[in-house]
Amino acid sequence: MAKQSQGRKVKEAKGNRLLVLPIYIFTLLFVGLPFVYLFLLSFLKRAEVWGVDFTFTLENYKRIFSPMYLGNFADSLKLAFTSTICITLLGYPYGYIMARMNKQWKKRMLLLILIPFFTSAIIRLYGWIIVFRSNGVLDKILMGLGLTEKPLKLLYTYPAVVVGMIYALLPFMILAVYSSAEKLDYRLVEASRDLGASSWKAFWTVSFPLTLPGLLSGVVLTFVPSMGLFFIADLLGGNKIVLVGNVIQEQMTKGRNQPFAAALSVVLLILTWLILKLYRNIAGTSELEGIF
């Protein structure tokens, strides 16, 4: 009997593997192959008029290491750092407090961060343009309150882009922290209070370390995309703030230099991979909390 059930298990396992096969095929076709294509493309030359010249070259990668493009990478990293720090400072408390609330409030707080997703990201960004532009909503309010005297001209500045990034990526941080804080056994906090910790001390010695995995995966989930969200820099930063994503988009479209765009993408991918690797080393797991 034992043998029979074992045989059944093996069969079931095989059946299960067959069931997930489509996912593998899908991933291979739509993720794996494009990667290979991108990688190969990055070693080719741009054709004179349109398309690609099939000769091997390292020229694209050499070009990336010119000060101008390195500068774009540096700007992207700087922006990613700034927005990730802001997002963490805003998102961690929100996610943590949401997890501590009763069911009703949890629902309300969750709804607040999910509602914006019902509208297209581009349309929402145009909303920010209306807020930020000269004599826009923000200026009118500030001047109406007598806090400022003339328009601040916030649109097309660095802070405007940061606000756009925070706005777009905050939910990822909140959800990652929330799912981690939700799992936190509150009895541990009670135990710490019982052993003599003030509520502040209990937070830093128990709650915070135990929700750190959520925070870290939130950092990855916001840092990585914030290097590539070119349309935010485009719409709120004008052409003053040029991120790697913007350069790639430009080379792909106006520049008609697909191989160079590919090379930039490969470098960005490597950078992302390094960040994930760093995360793995710090968090001790490759699983991201919250979304995956």
Add this chain to the structure above:
Amino acid sequence: MSEILRLEKIHKTFDDTEVLKGIDLSVAQGEFITLLGASGCGKTTTLRIIAGLEMADEGKVWLDGRDITEMVPNKRNVNTVFQNYALFPHMSVEENIGYGMRLRGVAKSEIKEQVEQMLQLVQLEGFEKRRPDQLSGGQRQRVAIARAVINQPRVLLLDEPLGALDLKLRRQMQLELKKLQKQLGMTFIYITHDQEEAINMSDRIAVMREGRFEQIGTPNEIYYEPKTSYVASFVGDANIYRESGKAYAVRAENVLMDGEAVCIHEAKVVEKSFAGGQLRIVFELTDGQRITANRYGIDADRSVGEEIKIGWKPEAAVEVADEKEEYHGETESR
């Protein structure tokens, strides 16, 4: 003995349910007192109010003559061994045990020394660097005790600390805990739903029921002089025999059968079971009351349907307040 802790008319209500209905308790220095009761009787709430993890709606808590009713948990010189141990999963055994001392800013070398002593006390030497998830249930239990005891609290609160252990380990830990308590001379307030455990370990037992103390007394008093039918049926196997408006508690082991002098009740055997060396026989009296006898030995064997006479010595029947309600439910197991 001098009083160390006093509860005065404690009331507590959760969502319209009155969990504690005015509780008074005085605990003496160095005493091992057990709050015994079925699940939902309010024993854990009582403990949490003493620890400060819950605030009483009414009433006062006194520790060493000081009113601590409103005091935050971290200021109270009281520590808890939690039911699920609540060990910090991100800390090693050593860090868990030293946690309280670290908070108080004790020097590292001093902490290390004390932690070592504690590990010795709970027989866990060599486990310093382990994490809680690398320990067995019994070992976690010991860490939880060490983590609380190291702070030398005036009162140690234990919330069903042995509930998750298997029977054998539980018996062993009962003895060890009792020994530890004597050795440290510390006041223990212990919670359990297991009457045997309560009788084995306690200096005094407070039987709790629906937010009140039904009876407080030594294990002997609780066992031999139960005041109510509920206490009698909760602690040990007792029959509640009712006759002319009065109720009497008769221990199952004191029920005699045929041939013995005081057998005056006509009875029929209706049920029989053999439980590990002990024979349980259920009789039905002519008036329909059921009486259970616990007997040892082959002589006591009777077959179902047999009609015999049973009885008990007059001193074996203790008059109790009849609450028309006896404890029947299996004890909770969590």
